[in-house]
Amino acid sequence: MRRGWLPLALMTTLIVALGAYSEVHSSTFLGKSNLTNLLLAAMPLVLVSMGQATALLVGGFDISVAALMTLCVVTASFTMTPSTSGPALFLGALALVGVGLATGIFNTILIRVLRLPSIVATLGTLSVLEGLSLLLRGFPQGAINTDATSTLTTTVGFLPLAFIGVVVLAVLADYWLYRSRSGLALRAVGLDPTSSRRLGMSTGRTVLLAFVVCSVMASFAGFFLAAEVQVGSPIIGNQALESIAAAVLGGASLAGGKGSFVGTMLAALFLTEINNVLPLFQQPAEYADMTIGALILLALVLYQAPEMIERGRAARRRLGLEASAS
Amino acid sequence: MSIPGPVSPDVLSIRGVSKAFGAVQALSDVSIDCRAGEIHALVGENGSGKSTLLGIASGFLAPDEGTVEIGGSRLQHHSPAAARRLGLGIAYQDYSHVLGLSVAENLYLAMAADDRPPYGRMQSWAEETLATFKLDISATTFTGSLSLAERQLLEVAKALLTRPSVLLLDEPTTALGPEEVEQFHTLVLEQAREGVGIVYVSHRLPEVLAITDRVTVLRDGVAQGTFDAASVSEEGLVALMIGRPLQVAFPERSALPEETEVVLAVSGLRGERFGPIDLVVRKGEILGIAGAEGNGQVQFLRALAGVERASGSASCDGVTYDMHSPVGPLRAGVVLLSGDRRGEALFPVLSVRANATVQVLGRLARWGVVGRARERGAINDLVQRLRVRMGSMEQPVQSLSGGNQQKVSLIRPFLRGDVQVILAEEPTQGVDVGSRFDIYEALRAKAAEGVAAIVKSSDPLELAGLCNRVVVMSRGRIVQEIPRHELGERRIVEAIVGSRVGVTTPATDGEGLLQ
Numbered sequence: 001m002r003r004g005w006l007p008l009a010l011m012t013t014l015i016v017a018l019g020a021y022s023e024v025h026s027s028t029f030l031g032k033s034n035l036t037n038l039l040l041a042a043m044p045l046v047l048v049s050m051g052q053a054t055a056l057l058v059g060g061f062d063i064s065v066a067a068l069m070t071l072c073v074v075t076a077s078f079t080m081t082p083s084t085s086g087p088a089l090f091l092g093a094l095a096l097v098g099v100g101l102a103t104g105i106f107n108t109i110l111i112r113v114l115r116l117p118s119i120v121a122t123l124g125t126l127s128v129l130e131g132l133s134l135l136l137r138g139f140p141q142g143a144i145n146t147d148a149t150s151t152l153t154t155t156v157g158f159l160p161l162a163f164i165g166v167v168v169l170a171v172l173a174d175y176w177l178y179r180s181r182s183g184l185a186l187r188a189v190g191l192d193p194t195s196s197r198r199l200g201m202s203t204g205r206t207v208l209l210a211f212v213v214c215s216v217m218a219s220f221a222g223f224f225l226a227a228e229v230q231v232g233s234p235i236i237g238n239q240a241l242e243s244i245a246a247a248v249l250g251g252a253s254l255a256g257g258k259g260s261f262v263g264t265m266l267a268a269l270f271l272t273e274i275n276n277v278l279p280l281f282q283q284p285a286e287y288a289d290m291t292i293g294a295l296i297l298l299a300l301v302l303y304q305a306p307e308m309i310e311r312g313r314a315a316r317r318r319l320g321l322e323a324s325a326s
Numbered sequence: 327m328s329i330p331g332p333v334s335p336d337v338l339s340i341r342g343v344s345k346a347f348g349a350v351q352a353l354s355d356v357s358i359d360c361r362a363g364e365i366h367a368l369v370g371e372n373g374s375g376k377s378t379l380l381g382i383a384s385g386f387l388a389p390d391e392g393t394v395e396i397g398g399s400r401l402q403h404h405s406p407a408a409a410r411r412l413g414l415g416i417a418y419q420d421y422s423h424v425l426g427l428s429v430a431e432n433l434y435l436a437m438a439a440d441d442r443p444p445y446g447r448m449q450s451w452a453e454e455t456l457a458t459f460k461l462d463i464s465a466t467t468f469t470g471s472l473s474l475a476e477r478q479l480l481e482v483a484k485a486l487l488t489r490p491s492v493l494l495l496d497e498p499t500t501a502l503g504p505e506e507v508e509q510f511h512t513l514v515l516e517q518a519r520e521g522v523g524i525v526y527v528s529h530r531l532p533e534v535l536a537i538t539d540r541v542t543v544l545r546d547g548v549a550q551g552t553f554d555a556a557s558v559s560e561e562g563l564v565a566l567m568i569g570r571p572l573q574v575a576f577p578e579r580s581a582l583p584e585e586t587e588v589v590l591a592v593s594g595l596r597g598e599r600f601g602p603i604d605l606v607v608r609k610g611e612i613l614g615i616a617g618a619e620g621n622g623q624v625q626f627l628r629a630l631a632g633v634e635r636a637s638g639s640a641s642c643d644g645v646t647y648d649m650h651s652p653v654g655p656l657r658a659g660v661v662l663l664s665g666d667r668r669g670e671a672l673f674p675v676l677s678v679r680a681n682a683t684v685q686v687l688g689r690l691a692r693w694g695v696v697g698r699a700r701e702r703g704a705i706n707d708l709v710q711r712l713r714v715r716m717g718s719m720e721q722p723v724q725s726l727s728g729g730n731q732q733k734v735s736l737i738r739p740f741l742r743g744d745v746q747v748i749l750a751e752e753p754t755q756g757v758d759v760g761s762r763f764d765i766y767e768a769l770r771a772k773a774a775e776g777v778a779a780i781v782k783s784s785d786p787l788e789l790a791g792l793c794n795r796v797v798v799m800s801r802g803r804i805v806q807e808i809p810r811h812e813l814g815e816r817r818i819v820e821a822i823v824g825s826r827v828g829v830t831t832p833a834t835d836g837e838g839l840l841q
Binding site for chain 1: 384386405406407410416418421422423424425426427431434435436438439442445446471
């Protein structure tokens with residue numbers, strides 16, 4: 001738990017440092033509209049990364065989230081057209097969540113029933129969903145209801161309401177993860193499925209839950225993506241790897257059982273911030289990619305350092321190498 | 327089934343249970359019961375089905391046939407949670423700890439969901455619990471940093487947490503020292519006096535017979551009968567544990583000259599699960615390593631080959647070699663035949679040819695190019711000599727039978743020519759009887775050339791037939807050495823179970839068991 005603070009501290013520091021640097025070099029960064037834009041632009045990645053963190057917690061990956069987000073945007077262009085209103089619009093929004101639910105269940109069937117490794121299973125789902133999107137919309141067309149999308153982007157001062165909601169959600173989710181029975185059970189299943197099963201936990205249900213949550217979060221992310229593009233684009237979603245990057249930078253372990261929703265949210269915010277400030281310096285986007293890659297490697301080394309030092313010490317103690325150095 | 331029994335009713339009743347894993351029949355039609363307040367020992371050799379039976383009793387495995395009744399109620403849904411609800415507690419041989427969580431969290435998860443204290447009280451509750459079990463462990467420690475003995479005791483504490491009416495203990499003392507074993511047995515007897523029915527799985531007969539009421543013997547997945555502990559001798563139990571009708575032929579053992587020179591000398595070698603070990607192996611000698619599974623035999627062998635961390639030293643032909651990686655041992659001529667054929671010893675998808683020649687490609691290459699004809703020429707004789715049965719040399723090695731796969735990995739030491747020591751881990755596991763003979767013959771042939779071999783095997787019959795000398799390991803140390811003229815299957819099994827019957831050479835180490 002003590003180590004759990006490292007990702008949070010690192011991400012906060014990086015966000016503030018990059019923000020301060022940008023403000024010094026170009027005073028537009030802290031402008032109200034830029035901050036609001038930044039937070040709104042971060043919403044899809046924040047939501048999908050928090051979902052991804054859930055999948056990582058049970059020791060899985062979900063590559064299909066990007067295609068799922070696209071499919072949600074495409075679905076919105078059918079079910080949430082500018083002419084729909086009232087209950088029909090609500091049902092149209094529900095359809096997006098339905099798409100997410102179905103995908104989550106489909107993924108779990110592949111992983112639990114057919115015993116496919118999650119990375120391969122969701123890669124398959126990714127292709128299926130991508131094809132489906134292109135089938136429904138061969139090219140970007142079909143306007144999305146702006147009444148609905150503007151509700152999503154309501155702000156209080158410079159803070160989007162949705163962002164406040166997501167912060168509250170992340171804090172609650174972390175509290176649940178580290179301060180509740182079911183949170184403990186989830187982490188146990190991610191850390192050691194065999195022992196968890198021996199201890200009487202239903203590992204299958206836990207994995208189902210995690211992948212459904214992941215997909216539903218991706219469909220929420222789809223709403224915000226739809227609000228951003230406002231048209232049924234079949235090639236818009238590409239956040240699969242970025243969402244894994246955010247979850248890992250936020251403290252998730254690829255082996256499962258570790259992670260933080262607040263950390264993930266901060267990391268997603270930071271990754272968006274990098275993309276946001278580059279135009280201020282007139283730097284090409286390639287630098288953003290390289291920076292993100294380098295940061296992920298750096299973070300992985302940094303997060304693992306305490307554990308590796310501890311493990312080395314323990315091994316030395318057990319072997320008694322200090323006593324009888326050979 | 328709820329007829330009120332005379333004094334102590336059955337708290338666990340397993341009827342006609344069968345279970346197969348693939349082609350291997352692990353259990354066939356086994357029945358066993360345990361009364362309230364009884365300590366019921368379950369004994370048998372490695373692989374006789376003890377752990378499988380416990381797995382079925384605890385709901386972790388579903389039987390193919392048969393029923394499990396706990397406290398008079400049938401276990402309908404085969405899940406550990408259901409068994410726990412009916413009053414069953416189990417301490418697994420390889421534990422049920424989530425190593426990445428703290429001791430307190432592990433204890434918490436071991437409680438049935440309804441009986442857990444509020445989450446916020448977990449820490450203080452765990453401390454109280456540890457104190458009740460007289461465990462000197464901090465509740466905040468990560469389970470992964472506990473010693474093996476501490477993990478074992480914690481596992482038992484977890485099994486007792488739910489106040490079970492049946493307690494299953496699977497080899498609960500493998501990591502414990504003599505004093506701890508005594509303390510542990512006091513705890514077990516206490517539980518029995520309170521009316522808990524205990525099924526105690528162990529291979530250490532004297533340890534177990536001292537505290538049990540009844541004993542059931544398993545052999546090759548078949549129950550050999552249940553006996554009153556008072557009326558049965560260790561000797562009789564050993565006979566039941568072995569009693570195998572099938573005899574495997576062994577090639578003639580060449581008479582080993584009394585004092586050949588030492589090839590491998592090990593001094594003070596210790597690793598995470600074994601040591602310190604001192605040992606010498608002579609030219610042309612085949613040394614067997616016996617012991618119940620999990621007593622450090624594998625780790626010791628692997629440390630010699632540089633694939634397991636260890637301190638201390640080993641020398642081959644008088645030259646100390648570097649054991650930090652497999653490179654040092656290989657240069658010195660020490661070769662490991664891993665027991666994990668598919669995972670470590672072979673490249674499953676590569677051809678027989680490629681698998682055989684992989685270590686000597688440099689020699690077979692001309693201008694850096696390996697000629698297939700030259701490769702085939704090099705192994706042609708060996709393939710025939712070892713009687714590798716295959717369609718062609720280009721066949722992927724994974725399409726061969728287990729025995730023929732093992733022969734392919736045995737070609738390597740023949741091909742290298744510079745091998746001094748062969749370390750063989752379970753050389754005939756999963757190997758048919760015909761191929762076994764070929765493998766024994768190949769090892770013998772290498773020994774006749776002056777190569778030393780160390781064979782780790784869980785089959786006492788094999789060790790007795792193949793080796794010139796056998797050492798028995800227990801809790802990571804060599805506790806007995808059986809010379810050539812005493813070698814026999816029964817002699818080895820007796821040494822493994824720590825029995826005092828028969829001819830007993832003084833233990834090389836003062837482990838309490840043997841005193």
